[in-house]
Amino acid sequence: MLPELRSTNEPVALNASGNGIHGYAVVYNTLSKPMPLPDGSGMFREVIRPHAFDDCLNASPDVRCLRDHDQSQILGRTKAGTVALSVDDRGVRYEVASLPDCSYARDLRESIKRGDIDGSSFAFLPQDKEGNTGAKWRKEGDMFIREIHRAVLFDVSPVTSPAYTASSVALRSEFEAAKATEKKAMEAAATPPPPADLELNTQLQRQMDVSMNVFGYRHRAGRVRDWPAGPLVRGGNRPVLCPF
Numbered sequence: 001m002l003p004e005l006r007s008t009n010e011p012v013a014l015n016a017s018g019n020g021i022h023g024y025a026v027v028y029n030t031l032s033k034p035m036p037l038p039d040g041s042g043m044f045r046e047v048i049r050p051h052a053f054d055d056c057l058n059a060s061p062d063v064r065c066l067r068d069h070d071q072s073q074i075l076g077r078t079k080a081g082t083v084a085l086s087v088d089d090r091g092v093r094y095e096v097a098s099l100p101d102c103s104y105a106r107d108l109r110e111s112i113k114r115g116d117i118d119g120s121s122f123a124f125l126p127q128d129k130e131g132n133t134g135a136k137w138r139k140e141g142d143m144f145i146r147e148i149h150r151a152v153l154f155d156v157s158p159v160t161s162p163a164y165t166a167s168s169v170a171l172r173s174e175f176e177a178a179k180a181t182e183k184k185a186m187e188a189a190a191t192p193p194p195p196a197d198l199e200l201n202t203q204l205q206r207q208m209d210v211s212m213n214v215f216g217y218r219h220r221a222g223r224v225r226d227w228p229a230g231p232l233v234r235g236g237n238r239p240v241l242c243p244f
Helices: 054-058 103-114 169-190 196-214
Strands: 004-008 021-027 043-048 064-067 070-077 084-087 091-096 119-125 135-140 143-148 152-159 232-235 238-241
Touching: 004 021, 021 103, 021 119, 021 152, 054 084, 054 152, 064 103, 070 103, 091 152
Parallel strands: 043 143, 064 152
Antiparallel strands: 004 119, 021 091, 064 070, 084 091, 119 152, 135 143, 232 238
C-alpha cells in the first residue's frame, strides 16, 4: 500500500550553524483541514493521537528525510545517523544537523532562509506492529473524524506546499468498515422494542403449550382437544396458566 501524506503548520527552520534544519513533522491532537471521503460523499478531518508512532520508532526504522517527498533528493536517513527523530508531548520532531553538500540541499537551505519553504510533511500508514489498522472513526455532526492511534512512519520532509493524499487502500477499507458500523447502529436505534404486553402474551402462550403437552391435551398429530380454560395463577413472579 502507498503511504499517505500529511502536512503540519509547524515551520521548518535552519539550526544555529545555518547548515542544518529542524522542525516538527507530526503534531499531536491537532485536527487536519477537511479532506474528501474516499467515496466522495462528504468530508473528514484527521487527528494524530500521542504515542501513535512510538511502536514504530522504538523498532529503529529506516526513516528518510526528503525534500518534497522526492526519493531522489535525500537530506538524511536514520539508518545512516544523518537525521535524528525525537518524540515529545507536542509531536515527532526531526533534525538534520548537517545538510549534504549537493545542489538541491544548498537550494533548500537558501529557500528556507528566504522563507520560500516553511512547512513540514510526513508519509505514513495507520498500522500497528501486527499490521492491523491503527485508525478509529467517529462522527461529529456531518463530519467524520479519523483518529490515528498507531502508525508507521516512512519519511519526513520540508515542503514547498502542504502535502495531502487521502486515497489509500487502507483509508478506503477503514471508511467502509466505519460506514457499516454506523449503519448497524442506526438500524438498531430505529427498531423499537416489542411492547411489554406482547412479550407477556408470548410467554403465556409458550407456557400454555407446555402445560397442554405435559397434561396430555395435545395429540401426536398436533391437534388440541377442547378443554375449559384454567385460571391464571402466579408461580414466583411469573403468571402460569393452570390447566385444572
